[in-house]
Amino acid sequence: xxxxxxxxxxxxxxxxxxxxxxxxxxxxxxxxxxxxxxxxxxxxxxxxxxxxxxxxxxxxxxxxxxxxxxxxxxxxxxxxxxxxxxxxxxxxxxxxxxxxxxxxxxxxxxxxxxxxxxxxxxxxxxxxxxxxxxxxxxxxxxxxxxxxxxxxxxxxxxxxxxxxxxxxxxxxxxxxxxxxxxxxxxxxxxxxxxxxxxxxxxxxxxxxxxxxxxxxxxxxxxxxxxxxxxxxxxxxxxxx
Ligand code: 5GP
Numbered sequence: 091x092x093x094x095x096x097x098x099x100x101x102x103x104x105x106x107x108x109x110x111x112x113x114x115x116x117x118x119x120x121x122x123x124x125x126x127x128x129x130x131x132x133x134x135x136x137x138x139x140x141x142x143x144x145x146x147x148x149x150x151x152x153x154x155x156x157x158x159x160x161x162x163x164x165x166x167x168x169x170x171x172x173x174x175x176x177x178x179x180x181x182x183x184x185x186x187x188x189x190x191x192x193x194x195x196x197x198x199x200x201x202x203x204x205x206x207x208x209x210x211x212x213x214x215x216x217x218x219x220x221x222x223x224x225x226x227x228x229x230x231x232x233x234x235x236x237x238x239x240x241x242x243x244x245x246x247x248x249x250x251x252x253x254x255x256x257x258x259x260x261x262x263x264x265x266x267x268x269x270x271x272x273x274x275x276x277x278x279x280x281x282x283x284x285x286x287x288x289x290x291x292x293x294x295x296x297x298x299x300x301x302x303x304x305x306x307x308x309x310x311x312x313x314x315x316x317x318x319x320x321x322x323x324x325x326x327x328x329x330x
Contacts, residue, residue: 126219128216128217129218130222131212132221133224133243134226135227135286136246136279137276138272139276141295146158148295149306158222159207160174160177161178162180164181164182167179194207197230198230228279246290258272
């Protein structure tokens with residue numbers, strides 16, 4: 091049975107920091123200084139099992155300063171996962187209090203569990219001029235786009251659905267029912283692909299990393315992002 095994707099919603103955190111408490115996650119972001127460079131918000135979306143994590147892990151070390159947002163989730167920890175590293179693993183009550191306190195930039199119910207981005211770390215990184223990367227399913231990605239119109243939306247596609255199914259089964263972490271639900275969500279997400287700015291096909295990991303990294307670099311080079319102060323620096327005729 092195809093699960094329908096609800097349309098409203100909002101949650102974030104950094105790997106190098108210690109796991110936050112819920113009250114820390116609740117603090118609202120800072121306001122922006124217009125002459126100060128804000129970071130670029132990148133959203134990576136694609137089916138569970140498509141390889142978003144692998145692309146990110148290979149690409150990020152080559153991309154300079156970029157804050158990867160660690161999400162909160164109510165799903166069970168998989169073997170090898172740690173609280174504060176892949177996710178903040180929280181109970182439903184804790185997650186619902188994050189929602190109630192407006193502590194989430196976005197959130198979604200995915201195959202029976204909540205997933206969301208704690209808002210404060212994302213706001214803080216962007217305000218400090220740091221680029222931010224979110225890894226989200228489609229419902230959350232849409233919410234982020236509504237709040238941050240200038241977010242750069244990147245869809246990661248599997249070469250085929252049967253390849254995705256092979257990868258999901260190969261992972262060996264989900265029941266047959268969950269695999270079917272994840273595949274149903276994958277179909278819905280693929281149908282929505284044209285809502286995104288870019289599509290990266292993860293056929294070969296290193297090819298996908300190259301395309302993904304090029305997107306980040308090209309967005310950083312956009313002339314439209316230059317501030318008056320940048321132009322003034324280019325016009326300077328004496329060495330600093
Ligand atoms: P998994 O259970 O395989 O780790 O993740 C399931 C799906 O939830 C994946 O598509 C993943 O990208 C997505 N996801 C992970 N964190 C978040 C989040 O904070 N918000 C939303 N909306 N989706 C997320």
